[in-house]
Amino acid sequence: MSAIPGPRAPRPRLGIVGGGQLARMTAESADALGVDVAVLAQPGDDATRGQVTDRTVVERLGPAVLQAFARCCDVVTFDHEKVRPGDVAALERAGHVVRPGLVAFTMAADKSVQRRRLDALGLPVPEFLVTDDAGAARRFAEAHGGRAVVKAARGGYDGRGVVRADRPSAAAAAAATMLRRRGTEVVVEPWLAIERELAVLVARRPGGQLVTYPVVETRQDETAICREVVAPAAIDARTAEDARRLAADVAAAVDAVGILAVELFVVDGTVVVNELAARPHNTGHLTIEACATSQFANHVRGVLDLPLGPTDLVVPAAAMANVIARGTTDPAAVDVERLVGPGGDPVVVHGYGKQARPGRKIGHVTALATDRDAARRRAVAVARGIEAATRPPAPAPAPGPAPTPAALAS
Numbered sequence: 001m002s003a004i005p006g007p008r009a010p011r012p013r014l015g016i017v018g019g020g021q022l023a024r025m026t027a028e029s030a031d032a033l034g035v036d037v038a039v040l041a042q043p044g045d046d047a048t049r050g051q052v053t054d055r056t057v058v059e060r061l062g063p064a065v066l067q068a069f070a071r072c073c074d075v076v077t078f079d080h081e082k083v084r085p086g087d088v089a090a091l092e093r094a095g096h097v098v099r100p101g102l103v104a105f106t107m108a109a110d111k112s113v114q115r116r117r118l119d120a121l122g123l124p125v126p127e128f129l130v131t132d133d134a135g136a137a138r139r140f141a142e143a144h145g146g147r148a149v150v151k152a153a154r155g156g157y158d159g160r161g162v163v164r165a166d167r168p169s170a171a172a173a174a175a176a177t178m179l180r181r182r183g184t185e186v187v188v189e190p191w192l193a194i195e196r197e198l199a200v201l202v203a204r205r206p207g208g209q210l211v212t213y214p215v216v217e218t219r220q221d222e223t224a225i226c227r228e229v230v231a232p233a234a235i236d237a238r239t240a241e242d243a244r245r246l247a248a249d250v251a252a253a254v255d256a257v258g259i260l261a262v263e264l265f266v267v268d269g270t271v272v273v274n275e276l277a278a279r280p281h282n283t284g285h286l287t288i289e290a291c292a293t294s295q296f297a298n299h300v301r302g303v304l305d306l307p308l309g310p311t312d313l314v315v316p317a318a319a320m321a322n323v324i325a326r327g328t329t330d331p332a333a334v335d336v337e338r339l340v341g342p343g344g345d346p347v348v349v350h351g352y353g354k355q356a357r358p359g360r361k362i363g364h365v366t367a368l369a370t371d372r373d374a375a376r377r378r379a380v381a382v383a384r385g386i387e388a389a390t391r392p393p394a395p396a397p398a399p400g401p402a403p404t405p406a407a408l409a410s
């Protein structure tokens with residue numbers, strides 16, 4: 001473990017717990033705003049390696065380490081939800097400024113707390129059941145046409161921890177596995193016919209001032225991981241207005257500070273809240289190039305209680321595609337010029353400096369254009385080209401004829 005950062009600098013120092021790409025991009029914005037950043041990373045958090053000077057690496061994010069880190073920072077914020085809510089509460093009790101605070105953090109960290117609370121607040125959410133009983137998950141699926149979506153309450157992200165079960169026994173099995181592995185409750189929902197998935201980012205200051213970003217549309221792949229985000233969403237003005245108002249209501253209700261990402265489903269023409277993240281979010285990466293103020297800049301502004309910047313789109317349309325490694329080859333040598341082609345609208349490639357591993361998100365591509373389909377096509381083409389360069393493992397050679405017992409004996 002390297003040393004906890006030294007005494008406070010004269011510039012405000014923002015402490016980020018977690019050293020992934022969100023911390024990396026937040027640090028870039030903080031620097032531009034004259035704010036120092038200290039990162040408390042864990043060994044696998046390579047996106048901030050060599051990027052953030054004030055970086056401490058610890059094996060475990062235990063309470064003593066968090067307290068020592070917080071003492072060296074003016075404000076503490078997070079790039080993930082892996083800290084125990086009890087430890088966040090202890091930081092607050094010790095007088096540290098933690099943003100988001102305990103309520104928003106706990107909700108974002110636990111899908112069961114989140115669903116119950118949003119429902120209790122009267123905010124629209126899909127029908128759901130919170131349970132620690134796999135049999136109840138089976139019965140829920142039986143009562144909903146035999147299908148259900150089962151979600152681990154804690155520890156899931158990017159579709160890990162979400163299982164779409166196409167029969168009651170699969171729902172029960174998924175619930176049993178999650179309950180055994182993670183020791184928490186599960187959230188069970190009907191397998192919805194989702195018309196669109198939307199997201200709205202809200203940036204909010206401690207006193208309640210807030211701004212909402214234009215509604216974006218997200219697309220997930222068959223493993224439920226976000227692949228593409230397009231702005232503005234192809235929805236009518238009323239739906240957009242409803243979505244932004246709903247997100248602002250959620251942010252106020254959970255006392256969010258900094259960025260709150262509100263994932264929404266459109267089901268039967270109605271907007272409902274799927275889930276929340278109380279930090280910068282993958283659905284907001286395109287704000288770096290496409291909006292007047294990026295989500296990272298407004299996160300820094302919100303948590304430091306500085307005036308928030310405008311959120312308007314500065315281009316007619318933008319799209320972001322995630323780069324998910326297929327193999328372990330470093331894609332740095334990809335000829336992006338060739339993928340992008342000559343001339344045309346801007347395409348920006350963001351690499352996170354992460355070691356490529358199959359299934360790992362190692363970067364994203366943002367394309368700006370005059371229409372959303374053109375932006376989407378270009379972002380996706382470049383992202384897929386980079387993914388291909390990470391090279392999947394070669395397919396196993398076709399099996400030859402089975403050896404005879406005599407051959408095995410020789």
Ligand SMILES: Nc1ncnc2c1ncn2[C@@H]1O[C@H](COP(=O)(O)OP(=O)(O)O)[C@@H](O)[C@H]1O
Pocket residue numbers: 126149151156157158159160161162189190191192193194197220224225263274275
């Ligand atoms: N009830 C549901 N019905 C159908 N698809 C769902 C449902 N819930 C989630 N999904 C799909 O799975 C994705 C991931 O689920 P989500 O709850 O957002 O978990 P994560 O924390 O992994 O993002 C969603 O974006 C959506 O595509």
Ligand SMILES: [Mg+2]
Pocket residue numbers: 263275
């Ligand atoms: Mg999600």
